[in-house]
Each structure stands twice: as structure tokens, then as C-alpha cells.
Amino acid sequence: MSGAVAMNAGVQSPLALGWLRLKQNPMAIGAAMVTLLIVAAAVLAPIIAPQDPNEADLFRRLQPPVWLGGEWAFPLGCDALGRDILSRLIYGARISILVGALVVLIASVVGILAGLAAGYLGGWVDRVITGLVDILLGFPYLIFAIGLMAMMGAGFQNIVLALVYKEWVVPCRIVRGETLAAREQEYVEAARALGASRGHVMLREILPNILSPVIVVATVRMAHVIILEASLSFLGLGVQPPTASWGSMVSEGREFLLDAWWVSTFPGIAILVLVMAINVFSQGLRDAFDPRMQE
Amino acid sequence: MTDASRTPLLEVRGLTTIFPTRAGPARVVDDVSFHVDEGECLGVVGESGSGKSITFLSVLGLVRPPGKVSAERMMFAGQDLLALGERARRAIRGRDIAITMQDALTALNPALTVATQITEVMLAHDRAGSMDEARAAAVEMMRLVGIPAAAKRLDDYPHQFSGGMRQRIMIATALACRPRLLIADEPTTALDVTIQAQVLELIAELRRELRMSVVLITHDLGVVVEQADRIMVMYAGQVVEEGAAREVIEDAAHPYTAGLLASMPSLDTLDRPIHPIRGQAPMPGPMPPLCRFLDRCERTTEACRKSVPLQPIGGGRASRCVWAEEVAHG
């Protein structure tokens, strides 16, 4: 494995080399496939979900999974309202993935712009942004989100906002640090000497060169955000019923742990599997692309 | 004890230490044999990467996996080191054989006081019955190596001392149990020129005072010239030349030693220009069966394109060069 990498080292760019290393990491590839599978399920939910996720049927209340005497039409059993758990899991994936992706995406855009501005422009811009960052770092993440959700009220849009308000700090700090370092580099000085505008230097010269740590961190953060969303939903501060989300499904099943363990257990497993897959993949990304981590 | 002059304190034969590398197993120490007599100072000279430090870490049993050490014979003061278990080897380390490392700044633990670091050796080897006793002995040791206000500075941390003082503290730590053999690994490299001489002088003094043997490992022939009784020159894991210090320096019998001498600025050769050895030492890895100095040597001939054994050339000397006689007298 290392031999093949070494042989190609002379002819390939660091990026291509990274991809090569990533492709040779079976754990990372497996994790990526699991993640893609869940994403595909979320996207195709209306087609593949066997039932309507919100259709209640009290005759099926707490019906067990198929291998415990349930029926094939409701393979993982039903919840307290007789809704199909598998279908709710599939639809619930939409919330987890959408919140995770949107929060990290928006936070990355905001954080990158703020970090570039703080690092490159310096002066009062830097002071204002770092000041804000320091203040936001003063809040434990979940408390901040819970506080905001308490004020703004539950709902999909508010979850995304509540998490973005704090999440942008992470890419911002990374980008600011990298920009400060990049500002002194030759390629930036050259661009400046050639009369490039500040916007051009920041977005066209610096940004492409510092993007890879941001992307690596963004994947870990996505796993983190998914857990936070699930936690908020668990507390009842997430998307509102009857919309299915994994966190609220676990919460709904708590009362029936004794008689119907499946109501809480399957959504719990779903969160664990998705978050773990993303974490493993992001570890693979880091090993492949961040040369500082290698021995 | 009656035969002390003829039985060496340390005798090593066929020592080989192998590390796996990407290219294959590297014999970092390759079939090295030597001995250190009672009270003697052996100078071990070579560039970094020549295997001189690993040789002595191997003797101490401190080579970490995946490194593998093997030897035909390894005797210390009548004990067969190869037959000893880990526990018995550990009892010898620090008590009978001590080592000082190149840079005291990294060898002393930054998070522990000097007192802890000196006393723990004595306590570990039962050279002190109580902490008070150990502390008193530590102060005495610090005085011996020339640290002013030793009692007051006992509870300081290493970073609170100057470079030269730190080096002395490391030496005090190594000598805390009055070992019979001190391995001084590059004792002067990390120091300013003015302090280098002081530290060398200190080691020489302590050697006389404590009647111990010393192995002086260095890349700098100048360091061993004054101190060593005998010299062993290492190159790429092998011993390339050995003999009495004066003779080796006066007429080197291996082109590498000659090269080291030529590249050394010294008072009696001020009129000569300095000639650094061209090229670089080979990277650790599997070696072809050729003279390892081949591509850096100025005498290379067809006869050098085979593996050359270390051969005695008379007068207790040995060289690993086909042209040993010519080099020595040419």
C-alpha cells in the first residue's frame, strides 16, 4: 500500500495523492458508503418508505417488529400512535441530514468570509470579529442553542439558525489563522504587487490554498451538529410533531421502554450509525489530506 | 580482580542491531565488536547516523521495538548481559553503567525538580536509605560536578539552570550511583565552545576521582584527542578503524578517519586547508556487499568493490580498508 503511494509520489499533486490514499482506506470508503446510503434513503424517502410516516393507526399501537410477531408491512414495528417506525426513520433522516448539511454549509460560508476579512484586513474588522468569536466561545454549545430555541421557538428554520449562530465560529477561527499565515507568503505578496484587489487576493489567491483544513473540519462538525439537532429534538425543541426526527422519536419511545423497546432503539441506532460513519470518514479524510497528521 | 588488567570491564562481540525500514531491514549496528578496559577512556567517533549511539543503547538494552538487538557475546564485569533478564539488566543501568545524553535540555524532565531526578536513581538502586539521605547525597553530587549553591538549587526545575549547568546536572544524575562505566554521548555538542572545555575537563576529573571507565561518543575527533586512550571510528553501522588514540590520529589507517582529520580545524594544522569529506553518509537501509565508504573515498579501486572485513594491521590496530597500509603511511 505504502509502496504504491511512494511510487506515484513523484508524479502526482498532493490532492491526487490524497485521493489515492483515501481510496486505499477501506474503513473510510465503507463509512462514505454508509453515509451515502442514508443520504440516498433521505432523498428517496417518498419512493422507498413503505408507509406514510405520519399515518396513525391506533390498532397498530406499539406493534412489534416483524421478527417478534409483527407484519412485513411494518418491518421495524410501530410507535405509540401506530405509525410505521421504518418509514419515520427514513423521513427522519431528512431532518438530520438537512440540518447537518445546511448548518455546516452556511456556517462555513459565513465563517470563511469572516475569517478572511479578520485575517487579511486586520484592524477594527479583526477586533470586532475576534471579539464576537470570543463572546460566542463563552457559551457552552448546547446551552446556547437551547437558550436560543427557547426564545425563538421550535421549528426547522430556527434550529438551523440557532446552530449557525454559534457554528460559524469554528471555520472562522481556522480561516483567520491560516489567512494570517498566508498573508506573508510569496504568492500573496506577488498578487498584491501586481495590483490585485483585496477581494481578489482573499477569494482567488488565499481561499483556494486554505480550503482543505476547512473541509476536513466541516465533516467532523457535521457529525457534531447532527447530534446537537437530535438532542434539541429529544428535548422537544426541534422540529415539531408530527414531523419525524430521530431525536424526538427516541424521546417519544422513552415511556414505553419496558413494553416496546423498539420505539426508542431504532432511531437511536440510526443516529449512532450516521454519526459514526461521518466521523470515520472524516478521520480518513484527515489521514489522507492533512500531511501534518502523518508519521 | 587479580586479572583486572587483562579482563575488560565491558566486552562486546558481533553486536548487530536491525531496524525495519521501508526499503528493508537496516543493520544500523552491523557486527560491531569492542571492549572497554577498567579505568580506560574509549573514544567512539563517527558522523550522526553512523550507529555509535545505538551501539551503546543496545548494550544498555534500551533499543525500542521494532529494533532488534543480537550479539555473540556481551560481558560486563564478569556478568553475561545476554543471559540476564529485563529486571537484572535494569539493575545494572544507572548503577553500574550510566549514560549522559547529547542535550540536557531534552534529557532532563522539564516537569520534575532536579532533586527528584537525582535522588530517584539512588533510591531505585538502594544507594540511599531515606529521602533525606538521598537529598544530602544529591547535594554532594551537585557540588562534585561544580554547581554553586547546590543545596539551595536542589528544588529548582531544569529550565532554571543555564545550558552548562544543566549539562552538569545531567552528569550528576548519571553519576549518582558512582557507576563503573559512563557512556557520554556527545557531551559537548549542545554547548557553547567556552563551556565545552569545562565539561570535558569535568568528565576527565570525575573519571580519575571515581575511577570509572568512560566511553566518549562524539562526531568531533578534537574532543577525543585529549581524552581517549583508544579510539573506535564508526561509519554506516560498522567499525572502520580502531587503535590507540595517538596512533590513530597520527596516521589514520582508513580514508574515512583521514577525511575526518583533514576536515578538523586544529592548532597544529592551521597551515593546512580544511578538506571536508565529499558526499553524504548512506541512508540507513539494506546495503550492497561493497565497501560502504566507496562513493565518498578518493582511493576507490576495483578491489574496493567487495565487502571489506575489519582486519588487524598490527600494534593492536585494525582497519576496514583494502589500502590500510598505504593510507597510514602514504
Next chain:
Amino acid sequence: MRLGKFVERFIGLIPVLFGVSVIVFLMITLTPGDPVEIMLGDARSSPEQEAALRRDMGLDRPIHERFFLFIANALRGEFGLSFFHRRPVIDVIGERLPATIELTLVALVVALAIAIPLGVIAAVKRNSWLDRVATVGSLFGVSMPGFWFGILLILLFSVKLGWFPVSGRIGFSAEVRSVTGLLLIDTLIAGRLDSFWQALRHISLPALTLALPMAAVLMRVTRSSMIEVLRADYVLFAEAKGLAKARVIGLHALKNALIPTVTVAALETGSLLGGNMIVETVFGWPGLGRLVVEAIFSRNYPLVQAAVLLYAVTYVLLNFLADLIYTWLNPKVRL
């Protein structure tokens, strides 16, 4: 560290604390909905009553005045009345605080007790099966949602095996006089080992749940810093002194390897503070976290505001503490 430097750093906290309070203030003020209406609820009230209440709460004044009033009151520990309890917020919080502090401290101890030995063993026996198990375990730890882990523990150890109680802090019969508010200590002061044992059994599962993600992170930090430290010259030198392996690893290596661990531990207590809300909800633990969650649903805003501010200030101070500990552990920085 010199006192001057300490004071200087402490003063540096003030702008952060100020900013934190601005945000907490804005959280509440910009909330849609009229606090007076919420407070009066469905009870019928005259416009005069409403106006009086509005005046009492200072809601008739401009926003900047209200902010300074908020700060001035906060500094005196006055956060108004808890809508729900009809008592000062600060008293309600004070009642619940010890339970949360106890849970957090025990979780911290549990996290360190799991993370440090595992991290050290994983580093010393690198690439062994033990190392692999620990690495996979820490992956589980960071990927496991706390609320679900808590439920699993209850299901397995309380419901199925009956080893631990399902919820609460202590049984009724076992209650003792409150001295510190921390039951594990109060029961010992009272000399009631049976009560202590009960309190310990009650706190075990919630503390473990709270500790898990932190233990996972600290395990990784300890492992990687230990691996680095084990390569250091001073460890080799310590071995060359003929010291016992336990001393080389347990003192020479560990004392240096713990520097990042302790620093990260102090920073990670933020995850403990947030995790409190989840864990206390899952285990019915009568602490501040559950109080806040309840307050959110009863729209008891003054209490939420005070609690969020308290958490944030605690967190800022903990970060400051992390800084101090780092300096103290690292003699090279301590000048």
C-alpha cells in the same frame, strides 16, 4: 505566575463577560411575545394591573436602560421572580444547583478515571488489541448521543438487571441533613453509609452518561500526547537510570503527557454543562438542567435567562481556570 499577570488576564475576561450578558439580555428581549401576558397567563386582569406589573418589571423603559438595569441586578444576583414558582429566580436556582454541581463533578472524575488509564495503556501498548479496542470505544463515545446512551443504560442496568435505580438522587428514607448540598458528602458527614451507598447508586448511571463523550475526547488527547512524550529524550534517560517501568511511565511520561489532557478537560466541561440538561432530563435528576428545560416549556423566561447567564459565566471562568492549570502544570511557562 506573577500576580500582575494573573490580574491582567482576569481583567481580560471582563469584555467577554460583558458581551455574554448582552447576548443573554438580547435573547430574552427580542423574544416575540409579551412577558406580562405570559406571566399573568389566563388569569383575568385589569389594564391597571398589567400596567403596574409592566412598571415593576421595568418594561416601560427604553431598551438601553433595561439592559443596564439587567446588568446591575445580575451583579446583585437579582434576576426577578420566577413566573412559575412565584419566588426569586436566584432562590430557585440555588436550590437546584448543588445537585447539578455534584453530578458534574462526579462525571468529571469518572471521565478522567476512564480516559487517563485507557489513554496511557493505549499509548504504551500501541497498535495492540487493547489500543484498537480503546480507539473504537472512543469513536463510539464521540458518536453516541447522550440521551440515547442514558436510555440504554437505564434499559440494561436498571430495568433488566435492577442494579441501579431508574431516576432521582436518593430514596426518601435515606435523606440526610443538607450541609454542602452534595449528597455524597452530606451522607458521609451524617455518618450514614447506607445513604451514601444509595446516593452513589443513584448518581452512577447519570454520571457515566454525562462522562462518556468527555472521556472519549480525553482518551484520545491522552493517548496522542503520551505517544509523543514516550519518544522524548527524558523518558529514554529515565529508563537509562534503571528506574522501574511504572515510575518511568507513571511519573516521567505521565506528568508531561497530562498537561494537554488537563487543559482539554477544563475546556470540555462545557460539554458537561450542556450535557446536564439532557442527562438530568433522561434520569429525572433534580438539578438545574432539568429546571431550565421545564422553564422553557412553561415560558418561564427570567429563569432561563438567569440560568443561561450562569452557565456561560461558569464556562468562561472554567476556561480561565484551564489557563491557570496549564501554567501551573508547565514549569517552563510558570515564571
